[in-house]
Amino acid sequence: MEGSEASVEQPMKKRVVVVGGGTAGWMTAAGLSSLLGDDLDITVVESEAIGIVGVGEATLPHLRHFNQTIGIDEMHFMAATQATVKLGIEFVDWGRIGDRYIHPFGDYGASSDGVGFHHFWRRFADEAGDISDYSLPIVMAYGGKFTPPTDDPKSVRSTYRWAYQFDATKYAPYLRAHSEARGVERLEGKVISVARNDQGGVTSLLLENGKSIEGDLFIDCSGFRGLLIEDALQTGYETWTEWLPCDRAIAAPCVHQGELLPYTRATAKSAGWQWRIPLQHRTGNGYVYSSAHTSDDEAERVLRGSLEGDLVADPRRLYFTTGKRRKLWNHNVVAIGLSGGFLEPLESTSIYLIQQGISYLVELLTPGETPDILRAEYNRMMDLEFERIRDFLILHYHATERDDSPFWNDMRTLRVSDSLREKMDLFRRAGRVQTYDHGLFLEASWLAVFLGQRTLPRSYDARADEVDSRAVLGRLSGMREHISSTAKAMPSHQQWISSHCKADGMAL
Amino acid sequence: MTVATLLVQGAGYPPLLAACLLARFAPCTSRIALSSTGSLSEDVIIRPAEFKALNAIGLQRAELLKAGAQAATKDGSAPTGQDNPRADELTISAHTYEALLASVASRADIHRDPSDPDVIFDTDTQNIEKTSQIPIGLGRHCLPSVRHVSIIQGTMDAVFALPRDWSDQTEIQELKRRAQRSTGNIRDMISLLSGTEASETLQHRIDVWLAMGRVCPFDDDPFSVHEWSSVMHATVGEPKAQSLFSARRRARA
Numbered sequence: 001m002e003g004s005e006a007s008v009e010q011p012m013k014k015r016v017v018v019v020g021g022g023t024a025g026w027m028t029a030a031g032l033s034s035l036l037g038d039d040l041d042i043t044v045v046e047s048e049a050i051g052i053v054g055v056g057e058a059t060l061p062h063l064r065h066f067n068q069t070i071g072i073d074e075m076h077f078m079a080a081t082q083a084t085v086k087l088g089i090e091f092v093d094w095g096r097i098g099d100r101y102i103h104p105f106g107d108y109g110a111s112s113d114g115v116g117f118h119h120f121w122r123r124f125a126d127e128a129g130d131i132s133d134y135s136l137p138i139v140m141a142y143g144g145k146f147t148p149p150t151d152d153p154k155s156v157r158s159t160y161r162w163a164y165q166f167d168a169t170k171y172a173p174y175l176r177a178h179s180e181a182r183g184v185e186r187l188e189g190k191v192i193s194v195a196r197n198d199q200g201g202v203t204s205l206l207l208e209n210g211k212s213i214e215g216d217l218f219i220d221c222s223g224f225r226g227l228l229i230e231d232a233l234q235t236g237y238e239t240w241t242e243w244l245p246c247d248r249a250i251a252a253p254c255v256h257q258g259e260l261l262p263y264t265r266a267t268a269k270s271a272g273w274q275w276r277i278p279l280q281h282r283t284g285n286g287y288v289y290s291s292a293h294t295s296d297d298e299a300e301r302v303l304r305g306s307l308e309g310d311l312v313a314d315p316r317r318l319y320f321t322t323g324k325r326r327k328l329w330n331h332n333v334v335a336i337g338l339s340g341g342f343l344e345p346l347e348s349t350s351i352y353l354i355q356q357g358i359s360y361l362v363e364l365l366t367p368g369e370t371p372d373i374l375r376a377e378y379n380r381m382m383d384l385e386f387e388r389i390r391d392f393l394i395l396h397y398h399a400t401e402r403d404d405s406p407f408w409n410d411m412r413t414l415r416v417s418d419s420l421r422e423k424m425d426l427f428r429r430a431g432r433v434q435t436y437d438h439g440l441f442l443e444a445s446w447l448a449v450f451l452g453q454r455t456l457p458r459s460y461d462a463r464a465d466e467v468d469s470r471a472v473l474g475r476l477s478g479m480r481e482h483i484s485s486t487a488k489a490m491p492s493h494q495q496w497i498s499s500h501c502k503a504d505g506m507a508l
Numbered sequence: 509m510t511v512a513t514l515l516v517q518g519a520g521y522p523p524l525l526a527a528c529l530l531a532r533f534a535p536c537t538s539r540i541a542l543s544s545t546g547s548l549s550e551d552v553i554i555r556p557a558e559f560k561a562l563n564a565i566g567l568q569r570a571e572l573l574k575a576g577a578q579a580a581t582k583d584g585s586a587p588t589g590q591d592n593p594r595a596d597e598l599t600i601s602a603h604t605y606e607a608l609l610a611s612v613a614s615r616a617d618i619h620r621d622p623s624d625p626d627v628i629f630d631t632d633t634q635n636i637e638k639t640s641q642i643p644i645g646l647g648r649h650c651l652p653s654v655r656h657v658s659i660i661q662g663t664m665d666a667v668f669a670l671p672r673d674w675s676d677q678t679e680i681q682e683l684k685r686r687a688q689r690s691t692g693n694i695r696d697m698i699s700l701l702s703g704t705e706a707s708e709t710l711q712h713r714i715d716v717w718l719a720m721g722r723v724c725p726f727d728d729d730p731f732s733v734h735e736w737s738s739v740m741h742a743t744v745g746e747p748k749a750q751s752l753f754s755a756r757r758r759a760r761a
Contacts (some may be wrong), residue, residue: 023714036753363722363753367755373712374720380712426682430672430673430679462537463533463534
């Protein structure tokens with residue numbers, strides 16, 4: 001079918017075969033069927049004998065847009081996946097042991113005449129207090145408060161966004177039901193061989209039960225292995241372990257204790273970091289570590305020793321190599337999810353990268369065969385996404401004063417890229433953040449990590465000096481009070497969950 | 509606090525425009541000086557996106573219209589397209605525009621004494637060797653239709669990176685990077701309009717456009733999707749196909 005010229009007859013639907021039924025597979029099926037269902041015949045091949053990784057318990061606000069676009073009822077979804085609200089990520093012990101800060105989903109203060117708020121704050125750093133006091137989502141997070149933001153740009157309640165913390169193993173089944181209702185066919189079975197044409201493209205898959213499935217476009221959501229993109233097409237993998245050496249994780253959910261917090265926590269450990277994600281029914285925990293700096297047994301001991309409650313499942317290990325495929329779209333195979341690449345979940349980017357992969361695919365799919373140039377455009381955009389997240393993650397490790405373990409000594413003295421070094425130097429000198437238009441993590445995010453990890457600017461934009469000091473201090477004080485009183489007036493996160501999206505059987 | 513002298517030099521309206529913007533937006537620790545020579549005979553094309561900056565220096569659309577600006581493109585090479593000029597875009601003679609800017613400059617604190625500057629912003633040339641000299645825009649040989657946008661974009665990008673410490677090379681390098689960061693996109697637009705050899709990025713833009721009518725997103729692009737698609741339509745032709753998603757949206761509409 002690929003390569004056929006347009007004819008006067010109704011063109012045949014493009015046959016899309018998704019291999020793998022985890023989060024990536026069912027998100028792809030749900031996205032494509034909702035947006036292009038009339039033009040595509042979509043089949044998902046998955047095997048119940050193969051477990052799913054279930055990446056991304058903590059997410060970014062972008063996922064809410066995805067769910068809305070494909071027509072998911074948000075409160076029903078949150079109840080079904082035991083979801084809580086996430087206003088940001090708290091980083092503990094990263095700059096120094098004892099430090100903590102939140103990277104919020106929102107801005108700090110308000111800019112004035114094009115001069116960023118942080119320049120005014122820096123001018124009065126001694127009197128102005130912590131910059132976190134000027135971020136509503138941070139004040140809400142530490143106060144355990146939540147109410148959805150408004151659309152009114154004049155309101156301080158429009159300065160934040162929110163995301164979900166959810167049980168990722170429940171997301172794929174949820175999307176499966178959604179997709180099958182939109183005509184997606186599911187086939188149970190393991191792929192045992194892949195047939196290719198003379199040009200190198202995949203033509204069909206042979207399943208263990210003898211069934212053969214032909215397709216025009218294949219989406220590889222088979223996980224780390226990359227059944228099609230690597231095993232069949234041998235696309236190649238670009239490793240980034242020289243900058244991000246963590247290569248293993250051990251995950252262990254436990255009984256939840258205490259207040260239900262609207263944020264994820266990432267605590268730096270001697271050879272990596274530990275996540276804590278509060279869900280309605282349990283707390284997700286995991287230790288991401290470098291096998292060159294600690295053993296599996298020691299990592300498990302550290303994780304078990306820091307859990308807030310009893311384990312609710314056996315610890316599970318993950319092995320990974322940070323990096324990405326050299327081409328995420330190669331021939332007629334698109335790698336989405338872990339088959340395309342892996343960046344550790346420090347900034348909850350796994351599901352975001354799946355979502356972007358689907359979005360660019362939807363934007364670039366044309367009738368008939370996909371020209372090389374459109375594959376190149378897809379790869380250009382996805383490379384940008386991966387590389388910009390990578391540099392932001394490296395910043396977390398490199399901007400540290402920690403010297404208490406070989407791991408942190410290695411990270412502190414790491415030879416980073418020239419572009420990241422330039423970014424850090426520039427911020428240290430005058431508080432300037434180099435920004436870009438496309439990709440994740442814009443100015444406020446860089447600012448949060450720079451300031452949270454003691455990369456403090458020596459100076460600030462000279463235009464911040466042009467406002468009378470009493471006026472600036474008055475404005476800062478008013479802003480802080482307004483943010484504090486706005487947060488205080490909100491219901492608690494726990495109350496909000498209870499009223500809007502409590503999971504069946506949960507006593508919150 | 510040390511006062512830094514910023515000299516803007518060049519021919520015609522570009523240095524005047526850059527000096528007025530600097531006088532409005534640069535910190536008061538900056539002394540703005542101007543050295544303009546000669547004039548330009550071309551028409552100036554002002555895109556809707558540029559009015560925000562002009563309003564900030566006190567130039568309103570009504571004043572431009574009163575001075576003879578036309579509310580449509582006359583120049584066939586305007587970036588918003590030959591066949592479909594936009595009514596919200598203005599065209600004005602360079603001579604008239606220069607006079608209006610001179611009037612703005614006379615009310616601003618702009619000096620005509622070019623001696624001993626800390627930095628020179630040059631709107632005429634791109635090939636500058638001196639470390640204290642920074643090109644703004646794309647120089648004298650820039651296509652007239654994109655000269656105005658290149659000066660506004662370059663000056664505003666520079667404003668937000670003016671060093672606090674003029675002896676700090678990291679800050680100066682950032683200033684240069686910012687002042688020039690949109691030029692790649694503007695150069696691509698010029699090549700597209702003039703039919704000159706395409707850069708690698710422009711060739712990519714053209715090939716993607718022809719394949720499916722997509723305008724490729726690039727960082728720091730001062731031109732809108734509408735502008736790129738209008739020029740692509742006019743210069744390289746119709747796309748061979750459209751995306752399934754666009755086709756579906758159009759069918760629904």
